[in-house]
Amino acid sequence: MGPSFLVLSRRFVSTNTIFSSPLPKLSKKQLKSLTTTDLLIKFGYVKQPHAGITHWLPLGLATLRNFEDLIRGRLREGGVLETSLSSLSHSSLWHKTNRWNNEELYKLNEDFCLAATAEEEITDLVKSYADSYKKLPVLVYQMTRKYRDEKRPRGGLLRGREFIMKDAYSFDVDEQCALQSFNKMNEIYYSIFKDLKVPFVKANADSGSIGGDLSYEWHFVSDKGEDTLYTCDNCHTTGNIEKVRPYVEKDAEPAEKAAVTYALTTNNDLVCFYYPEGKHLNIKFIEAEDIIDLNTRIVDQKKVLDIFGSENEKSDGFKSIIRITDVGIGPGTEMPDMAVPFMKSRMTTFENMELTEVQEGDRCSNCEGIGHLHASKGIEVGHTFYLGKKYSIPLDATFVDRNGEKQFYEMGCYGIGVSRLLGSVAEVLRDDGGLRWPAIISPLQVTVVKSPAFEDASVDDNCRVSRLVQDLDTLKVRVELDEGESGLGTKLNKSKQLGIPLQVIVGKAFPKVEIEVRGVISGDKGMRAIESKKAEWGFETREVKGIVKHFVDIDHAAEVIRLMLKDL
Amino acid sequence: MGPSFLVLSRRFVSTNTIFSSPLPKLSKKQLKSLTTTDLLIKFGYVKQPHAGITHWLPLGLATLRNFEDLIRGRLREGGVLETSLSSLSHSSLWHKTNRWNNEELYKLNEDFCLAATAEEEITDLVKSYADSYKKLPVLVYQMTRKYRDEKRPRGGLLRGREFIMKDAYSFDVDEQCALQSFNKMNEIYYSIFKDLKVPFVKANADSGSIGGDLSYEWHFVSDKGEDTLYTCDNCHTTGNIEKVRPYVEKDAEPAEKAAVTYALTTNNDLVCFYYPEGKHLNIKFIEAEDIIDLNTRIVDQKKVLDIFGSENEKSDGFKSIIRITDVGIGPGTEMPDMAVPFMKSRMTTFENMELTEVQEGDRCSNCEGIGHLHASKGIEVGHTFYLGKKYSIPLDATFVDRNGEKQFYEMGCYGIGVSRLLGSVAEVLRDDGGLRWPAIISPLQVTVVKSPAFEDASVDDNCRVSRLVQDLDTLKVRVELDEGESGLGTKLNKSKQLGIPLQVIVGKAFPKVEIEVRGVISGDKGMRAIESKKAEWGFETREVKGIVKHFVDIDHAAEVIRLMLKDL
Known part of the structure; x- marks a missing residue:
């Protein structure tokens, strides 16, 4: 038997191995100037033989296991079942969901890819067991290596070609139950991040439009973060700058003066964005609305106009112009002159669009303008999604309901990048003296x-x-x-x-x-x-x-x- | 903190999940007729969406973890360091060892393959840390998924495209120390298999030739095994039939009558194997000696002679004939007539070669013919190899010795197919009533x-x-x-x-x-x-x-x- 020995020995890790003994001698200045990844490498936690590729050494592996155990414990407590799917996933499923041609999917041949995420496989798996409403809800997860053919892999653990991800999935009979599962998973996420004792925030990643997907991003709050978050001082909602829309006051005065930014579609038609001077344009907001194509380029403004001009000469003289104006622009706003010759019949205008990012002190749209938004920086470490039938329909994943009718599952998916989480905790807590781990995941305490x-x-x-x-x-x-x-x-x-x-x-x-x-x-x-x-x-x-x-x-x-x- | 909760919850697994509740109702006859893999699938241990691909379900994963913990505990006890290398391995290393063109290696692109084994990566890793004799020996292992582009993957866990392997590696200053590491690893293997309480045997996989590689195969002894083993009743040495050579008595009487088997080289030259009537020819024995090419084919004997005949007509009238005679053939042996026309100058003869497999009751060459060999069946579950400098030389993996000179590592490698081990234990112990697990690895006890x-x-x-x-x-x-x-x-x-x-x-x-x-x-x-x-x-x-x-x-x-x- 000897399980007591096994449990004990499982926990022990030595710092006196070739990988971390002796540590390199570093002056305070050197120590301070090293990136967190450098520290993890120099101290023998990991080795990165190539960009985006990580070998886990004894200390790093022990730390990683502690993260895994923490996450596993909380999921198990919540009754989420652990599985471990093959990393080899068959093309037939990915064709059904139209994801086979994703450029970041590593393909081995025509038959298999290396799984980047497991919606396809897990749905296909669960449907062969949970064939009746009596067997739902099902919540399952796995903690396995995932793969992404990153064209620009970064050093460190934040964006790799291979990474360890905890991916969970929920399967429910209807939307209401699915939201219960979604909420349950969010509670589990809360307890996991709470255990780590690193300040975190749940950011609304909802697009805001009715009927849209419900989803949250989980961020560590840190000046070292790459994402900008805005939190309302009244309703305490947090959102990623890429998702938060400014509050639009009824009968608000339009901006005094409009700024303009020019862009080109793939077709080299001209797009003119008009928005209140002093605000920040975010072109992604408008892409989401399917008004312009996703490859619209904003390059040097002079270049845009030059290209458009010469294209105009080549064609019948007048290419299309698309004018898009922000909600902040109104009849009284002073508009810039049109920078190019144009023909009115070739011009389309979309008004009242949300084009600009929120800024420090803007009013919060979530609480109808009562609170004000304040910026902070975050590192995304988790995501929870309500998926609806997005995958169950193409994968024909059904169960028989109370009335004997076939129904598609209502699904959710929930990710935590475990290796990314480790890298993020290291990043947030390190100081000029080196690494600092929370006790719960430190390889040694x-x-x-x-x-x-x-x-x-x-x-x-x-x-x-x-x-x-x-x-x-x-x-x-x-x-x-x-x-x-x-x-x-x-x-x-x-x-x-x-x-x-x-x-x-x-x-x-x-x-x-x-x-x-x-x-x-x-x-x-x-x-x-x-x-x-x-x-x-x-x-x-x-x-x-x-x-x-x-x-x-x-x-x-x-x-x-x-x-x-x-x-x- | 809460580690006590985590340790407890880690261990628990429920049989009341959609994957194994209810179990399918099977009659005794059905139960008996199912393969072990069928049992593992029907009982919710694993799911195999495609040949050679395994999804681990909660019960299977818990069992797998118990195997991993058992192996991990014994290795840690022996001071072997745990690492976990990326599954993505760079081509540059595999080119150096001349293994990049292995057909069974899954390649992602020109740069990366999915590691099938880790001699290249681990040697490259260790050499950047263990640069001095003072840091040796180093023993490291990992327990990770490995990949093999099996052209004929089998069902079950015994031969898959993806499998879980514990691979350990030793690095030493010289042969003597390397053999100490080799022996230590063999002792660890002994304790692991002993813990499982399934009858096992360590089989000599040594070719027997002086200076050859030293290696052992570890087998479960079971009638259900695919390998044939021979054990000496005197010296208790066990060997795989593919490796055991018969005892050759000094001044033994030659066989009375020779049997012959014909084969063709890729060049369609004729090879005639002569060996004592009643014995079994094993062509692999002779291939190992570099006398004939590795693609020699034994097909239907008439076909061999026909092909050779027609080739002879096409060519200048006489192709080569290679005669190879077994050690059991002597001057007094009655030889069969030559079945084809031939020219003496086109004939080469190799005598006294070991061509035949041992048979029940043969005398043991290991103890100079004192004991007799007895057959049993086995399932290979582990392998230990003394490698010498096979990998350290091409990978330029050196350390500085006591005299300040660069030396290549003396290496060893040690594998246990963990998923294969699980499948083998299930196979050996199952009975007509279903599965039977040893307590130490049973998902529940x-x-x-x-x-x-x-x-x-x-x-x-x-x-x-x-x-x-x-x-x-x-x-x-x-x-x-x-x-x-x-x-x-x-x-x-x-x-x-x-x-x-x-x-x-x-x-x-x-x-x-x-x-x-x-x-x-x-x-x-x-x-x-x-x-x-x-x-x-x-x-x-x-x-x-x-x-x-x-x-x-x-x-x-x-x-x-x-x-x-x-x-x-």
Whole structure:
């Protein structure tokens, strides 16, 4: 049997392997200037032999497993069934959903692709089991490698050719039940991100139009993020700048003056966008409306006009002009002159379109203009989608309802990029001293080191240290007693740079131990519990040479460490 | 933190999901006639959407994880480092080792293939860390999906296009150290297969020639196996029939009469194999010696002679003839007449070659003919190879030795097909009643069911059942209390067909519970421990309607179950 040994040994990972020992010697300046990916590589978490390709080394793999276990635990708690589908997916299904020709799909041959996502396969799988309403709802997930033939793969873990994704899918009898599953999954997402203790936000990714898809983006809030988010100070709704539409006041005064941006369609017709001066045009808003083709190019404005001009000469003299004006433009707005000769019959105008991005302080359309929107930066780490019958219809995925009628499933899909999540947590929490992991996913939670002052300690005293390590292990704390050859300073430095939340030094203060905190403190539940037993456990906190240190009797150290980890 | 919750929830899997509830109703005859793969599919362990492609369903995935944990635990215990390399491997490395053109390698494009094995990538990885003799030995492994473009993929888990493989690699300073690593890995393999409690054997896969590669095949011993193994009754060495060479006695009498088999080279030259009448020719033995080309065909003997004849007419009248005679052929052997016209100058003869397979009762060459060889059947589930510098030289993988000189690594590689192992265990242990899993890897170890007799039980009595389940969970026993809607018989049947080792019935005998054993008993350590506490625990064994049942007080049931599982 020996499962207790297996569980124990599963958890243990050493920092003393060829991959991370010794760590490269880096000055503070160098350390600060390194990207997070560089840190992960230099510290032996991962290796990237090519752009977008990641080899997981022992420390990185252990960290990844902790993320997986956290996500798995929350999904299982919610009754979501775990499966693991083959990465080889058959073309026949992708032809049905019209996705076979996606350029980012890696194809092995005419028959198989490497799955980038699993709507096709999972729907095909579930339909052969859940053939009756009695068997619904079904919520399933998998945590597997996915593939995307990225033309411009980036370094790091945020956008790779191969990545680890948790993808979940829900199958329901009708829209109402599907929304219940959708809500349930969002609650699970909430608990997962809450566990990580990194500030996050659920952003509305709804297009806003009635009957549109319901979907949320989950973002870490961080200045290091690439996405711009806007949050309302009244209704607290958050949205990605690419999705948030400005509030349009009834009978609002039109803008005083319009700005114009020119673009060309693939056909080299001219598109003129008019919008209030000072606002930001976002062409994607209008693409979504099917008014102009998706390849409309905004290049250098002079170039646009030159191309259009010469095209006009080549053709019968007048190509088409499409004028699109923003909701902020009205009869009183001062419009710029037409920059090219034109013929009225060749001109089409679309008015009252939403062309511009919201800006800091704009009023919130979600609460009818009561609140104001404020910008922040985010890193997207998850997405929840209500899909409806988008996949069940083309895949002919049906069940028999209460009345014996065949019905298509109402579906949802829910993704978390697990390797991306790891990279994002590293990115958000790292500082100039290296990595910093939340305790729940840190490959190790505590490093115990003996200081030179402990060199001549008795066998009994050494046994007490061993017992501390053993006790921590019993308490399911991931601990390493670093007995490598390097000195105390090097060991502590390594532990801190690797991002391990707590360092315990045994030596000068023995039988007390010193505890240093490298992790991010994001709570005080544990510390409050410690305070209440302060006297009994001999716990005290002092600053020594500018470093805050906690002291505790070694025999109570395991319990104190377990409690401290609750706050990290 | 909550790791205790996570560890607990990780272990739990339910049989009451759409994938395995209800199980299909099968008569004993149907059950018996189904292949093991059919059982795994019908019982909701896996789904195979296409030949060689496997989707893992919750029960199958849980079983697979148990295999992985078992293997991982033993490797970690041995200090082997876990990594997880990308499945996308770059062509540049495979060109160096001359393996890029392997037909079974799935290629994505000119740059990447799907890794079938990882000698190239792991060597390239390790060489960037282990640059000095001080950092060696390095033993690393990974447990990842591998890919093989099988032209004839079989159903089941034994030969797939995608499969899960544990591949380990060792890197050493010299041959002696490399052999130490090789031996260590073989010891680890021994402990892994021992843990599974399925009879196994380590078969010599050594070609026998001095300086040849050292390698072992690990086989389950089973009549259902496809490989034929021979074991010596004296020195206990086992070898695959494809590798074992017969014992050649000094001054042995030559065979009385020779048999002949004709073959054609790709060039349509004739090859005549002469060997003792009654023996089995194995053409692979001679191919290994580079005497004839690897595409020599043995077809219908008349056809061979016809083709050779007509080729002779087309050419200058005489094509080459290669005569190869077995060691058992001597001057006194009666040889068959030459079946075709020939010219002596066009004839080449190789004598004393090993051409024939060993047969039941042959003498063992390993112990100089003292023992005799006996045949058995096996399923190959693992392989250990001493590689030497086969990969380190082409990949220019070196370290600096004690004298400051660059040296190539001495390597070894070690594979276990994990998905294949799961399929093989299922194949060997299944019986006419369905699957039977060893306790250590069974997705669940115990099913607890309440019988109708317990329907009106008090709240207190029901609490005692809950406590039993809780206690089992605390003891790390994987238990399910089946409270599904079906009847007692159906529940027990399901548990047994799924291969769960123990069934516990709460009801008629309460406060005793009845324990039935579905698993294969392969030890008595646990039962002996129970016997010693028999009276105290109220333990007794009785046959009830032809079924052996164990009875024990419910308050001691958890401990008894834990002990019983030790023998299963």
